[in-house]
Amino acid sequence: MFKECPHPDEKQRLQLSRELGLAPRQIKFWFQNRRTQMKAQHERADNSALRAENDKIRCENIAIREALKNVICPSCGGPPVTEDSYFDEHKLRMENAQLKEELDRVSSIAAKYIGRPISQLPPVQPIHVSSLDLTMGSFGGPSGLSGGPSLDLDLLPGSSSTMPNLPFQQIVLSDMDKSLMTDIAASAMEELLSLLQTNEPLWLKSSTDGRDVLNLDSYERMFPRGSSHLKNPNIRIESSRESGVVIMNGLALVDMFMDSNKWVELFPTIVSMAKSIEVISSGMLGSHSGSLQLMYEELQVLSPLVPTREFYILRYCQQIEQGLWAIVNVSYDFPQLASQCRCHRFPSGCLIQDMPNGYSKVTWVEHVEIEDRAPTHRLYQDLIHSGMAFGADRWLATLQRMCERIACLMVSGSSTRDLGGGNTSNSHRWTTLSGLNEVGVRVTLHKSTDPGQPTGVVLNAATTFWLPVSPQSVFNFFKDERTRSQWDVLSNGNAVQEVAHIANGSHPGNCISVLRAFNTSQNSMLILQESCVDNSGSLVVYCPVDLSQINVAMSGDDPSYIPLLPSGFAISPDGRPDQGGGDGASTSSSTHGNVGTRSSGSLITVAFQILVSSLPSAKLNLESVTTVNNLISTTVQQIKAALNCPSS
Numbered sequence: 001m002f003k004e005c006p007h008p009d010e011k012q013r014l015q016l017s018r019e020l021g022l023a024p025r026q027i028k029f030w031f032q033n034r035r036t037q038m039k040a041q042h043e044r045a046d047n048s049a050l051r052a053e054n055d056k057i058r059c060e061n062i063a064i065r066e067a068l069k070n071v072i073c074p075s076c077g078g079p080p081v082t083e084d085s086y087f088d089e090h091k092l093r094m095e096n097a098q099l100k101e102e103l104d105r106v107s108s109i110a111a112k113y114i115g116r117p118i119s120q121l122p123p124v125q126p127i128h129v130s131s132l133d134l135t136m137g138s139f140g141g142p143s144g145l146s147g148g149p150s151l152d153l154d155l156l157p158g159s160s161s162t163m164p165n166l167p168f169q170q171i172v173l174s175d176m177d178k179s180l181m182t183d184i185a186a187s188a189m190e191e192l193l194s195l196l197q198t199n200e201p202l203w204l205k206s207s208t209d210g211r212d213v214l215n216l217d218s219y220e221r222m223f224p225r226g227s228s229h230l231k232n233p234n235i236r237i238e239s240s241r242e243s244g245v246v247i248m249n250g251l252a253l254v255d256m257f258m259d260s261n262k263w264v265e266l267f268p269t270i271v272s273m274a275k276s277i278e279v280i281s282s283g284m285l286g287s288h289s290g291s292l293q294l295m296y297e298e299l300q301v302l303s304p305l306v307p308t309r310e311f312y313i314l315r316y317c318q319q320i321e322q323g324l325w326a327i328v329n330v331s332y333d334f335p336q337l338a339s340q341c342r343c344h345r346f347p348s349g350c351l352i353q354d355m356p357n358g359y360s361k362v363t364w365v366e367h368v369e370i371e372d373r374a375p376t377h378r379l380y381q382d383l384i385h386s387g388m389a390f391g392a393d394r395w396l397a398t399l400q401r402m403c404e405r406i407a408c409l410m411v412s413g414s415s416t417r418d419l420g421g422g423n424t425s426n427s428h429r430w431t432t433l434s435g436l437n438e439v440g441v442r443v444t445l446h447k448s449t450d451p452g453q454p455t456g457v458v459l460n461a462a463t464t465f466w467l468p469v470s471p472q473s474v475f476n477f478f479k480d481e482r483t484r485s486q487w488d489v490l491s492n493g494n495a496v497q498e499v500a501h502i503a504n505g506s507h508p509g510n511c512i513s514v515l516r517a518f519n520t521s522q523n524s525m526l527i528l529q530e531s532c533v534d535n536s537g538s539l540v541v542y543c544p545v546d547l548s549q550i551n552v553a554m555s556g557d558d559p560s561y562i563p564l565l566p567s568g569f570a571i572s573p574d575g576r577p578d579q580g581g582g583d584g585a586s587t588s589s590s591t592h593g594n595v596g597t598r599s600s601g602s603l604i605t606v607a608f609q610i611l612v613s614s615l616p617s618a619k620l621n622l623e624s625v626t627t628v629n630n631l632i633s634t635t636v637q638q639i640k641a642a643l644n645c646p647s648s
Contacts, residue, residue, distance in 0.1 A: 002034055007321075029197045032320050036193060040186040047179065103176075171277055171294070171312075171334065178280050181332060185280075185292050185316035188330035188347040191223055195241070195365045196326070196351045203241060208577060211393065214239035214367065234372040240391035243363040248403040250354040253362070254325050257350075258288045258317055260295060266402050269539065269570075270394065272300040272308055280314075289319035294332065301389050302539075302570035303464045303605045304442040305377040309343045309370075309390065323354035342371040362399065364392040379466055379603060383575030394536040401534040404505040441629050445612075454563040454611045461628040462607035465636055467645050471571045471602045475538040477643060478569055479509060479531055486642040487635055490527055490544055491517040499526075509533040514550060515542075526550060528564070541568035570605040604639070606632060 005012065013027045020027070173181075195202065201218045205211070216237060246253065256262040260274040274297040283291030295315050298308040313329045320326055328349040346367040353361045368390070376384050383389045431443055443461045448454060467474060477483055484496045500514035515527040528550070529542035543566040553559040577600065608631060612624045640647050 212241040242392040397534040537572035
């Protein structure tokens, strides 16, 4: 029947379901998968035909060159004189050896990814990798800040006024690489669709929190692989699946997912950096379907205690049918970068289905292999090893919240710019100051020249600590103007009043506020604050602003050039199972915006940014570092005291 009618209507699907004893949804997904498989087969057949044609042209070219060897000069009757070095015997041997090495390398990669070697490919030149310097040392070194009374900013990586080195290596792709990438992406798409649309026995419900967990035995039977991509006994697998409704149509989501800049803006708390290295295929005209690109991305948890995860991935988009898209991410390993890689992403991604009301239903799958080169910090062991820190739950919760934010601010006509804040990108290296607790205060420096930030040298300082209080209660504490004077140095111990409020989500905690502290010496000083909350955690980010700057923003002028230097708090669950005690926070995982579900405590990262110099080059006195160290230490102690938590 598929040959006669590859797109059966609802009536035909119902008839088939009765005849075969299957659910109509199973019939629908079978036809979707079959159409995807047929399309992939046709693409592979087209590729084979093009390769054969390429071989034919190459043979003709060689025959013509051989014929030219026998041409006789009409003047003297001798062979023609040529300066073409192509037929030099020594160079031919070298080129053949080079091509054979390249073919063996790519065939090995192909066998690892798609279960079979690639043969009969046209010979091409090998990959070339640029010699970018990836050194990103910190200013303190192992001895912290004991090396001297000042820090020479000219010696810091990225401290010059020129563009700093990128944290990823530039890759030059050969035609063979691109052909292999196309095959890998097609195979990854087939695997992702199976992961998205199959339940038991491939996915099982966790007995602790009810989340979908991959059954690795069933997975390995369905998708056999030779061996682990990461050669280390300290290998962990993280897998998760989640689905939900998003306030944005499918086409808009696809457009944002396939643009690396929009991707960072859509997931600012997860993606610290993303860059499209090369577009392998631009897809169909006027559509992203068939689009394939090689990307580099860094994923983060908002704490200096958790290292970022780096990936070189293939991102492939395919429109399954009208109103239904699938986007797959899969790691692509370069041998030159094997020593740097500690994360490998198996086929992961999402299925986006349009809904009649203009919303979308999104089903998300994350599946990664992690090499723990160093022990995970004890504060984050439960959160990371449970898969919650980088899992599908967090991706989907962030997507839902950010789409709500975009929709609300577009309706109100407000700027969609957020307050931003520090991230844990590999371009920032932290130095630890002693004191406070076993974590200490981590500091780093960078020169700021971007619009929207003060120009000069900025000192970033952060620490993370644990509280036996639910994340929702901690978030409420930071949001409450009545308790702000207990911890905020900007209020100088005085009462604080909210003078403006813009909602940017359905949860009352998702909003932008303008606050005023009474009886301050700076009557024109206000506090601009944005708070956000979802099931994965919450943020409270704020910065001092002048009344004149607020007036500029409210008058309709472009606010992106107002210099802001935000500080604030990132709050996340600790990942430990809730034992039913604590402060009575909700434990329902389906409650929208309740942070800290399935959690008995909170992890709080407090971060401050201070402009220490407006000069393009300067020496930083240790007094500034000591000041910010004391500021964070005092703030943490005040928070613990206000929440009746032990100070140690």
